[in-house]
Amino acid sequence: MATPAGPLRGRPTTAGRARRHREILDAAISEFLHNGFGGASMDAIALAAGATKRTLYTHYGDKAGLYGAAVEQQHTYVEEFRGEQVTLESAAIVVVGSVFSDASIGLHRLVLAEAHRFPEIATSFYSRGPEQAMEFLAEHLPEGLTAARRRELSVWLFSLLLGEPHRRRLLGLETEPSDQWVKRHAVAALQMLRINR
Incomplete structure (x- = not known):
């Protein structure tokens, strides 16, 4: 499981946003691989990535969108x-x-x-x-x-x-x-x- 990252302060740089995107997707991949798609939890992914569920839904739409982003990664x-x-x-x-x-x-x-x-x-x-x-x-x-x-x-x-x-x-x-x-x-x-x- 990925180590939760601390909250970002201020406006993130392009590199910072890319790093957070990778951290979230790494957490999502780990959750999907351990629990399957149906058993994967957006709460668990958010916790592992040090993000909020709102961030996940804002950027990826839903769990299927997050899975698609993980594939694209x-x-x-x-x-x-x-x-x-x-x-x-x-x-x-x-x-x-x-x-x-x-x-x-x-x-x-x-x-x-x-x-x-x-x-x-x-x-x-x-x-x-x-x-x-x-x-x-x-x-x-x-x-x-x-x-x-x-x-x-x-x-x-x-x-x-x-x-x-x-x-x-x-x-x-x-x-x-x-x-x-x-x-x-x-x-x-x-x-x-x-x-x-």
Whole structure:
């Protein structure tokens, strides 16, 4: 459980707001992973993050919105690398590192287990996780492709980047992979599609 932070004084800086956002989402992820979506408590998340429930509802809307923000937190590379000269290989590597992380796997397991009871989290998970990852990959595909072809290739590439190893992660048969494995897996997926890296 995250250590509650003290109250902020004065107007927070951009860095301060980003740090508080991460603290809240870290507390939310911990609560979701320990108690599931249905059992997660906004009171417990607020307490762990040193925030008020009012802050959570103001910034995230409701528990589903907070879950969606937690999923999106696993894909921060989308904004960090936007507009930068990133190769397709680098983009694929960062996506694999994200979706195979312990936090991402935990949130993925949660949505699989509870989406039938809380369909809103399935929508949020897909739009703020896989869909963002595919759009990010599409941005870094070779030039000269039509929008339709770019979308098609990004879907195939994302599927290959997950593949059977991701299923094994979801089932708890594999631990979080090393950086070396992540790179090898990403490069192998690109080679299978014969995409210029």
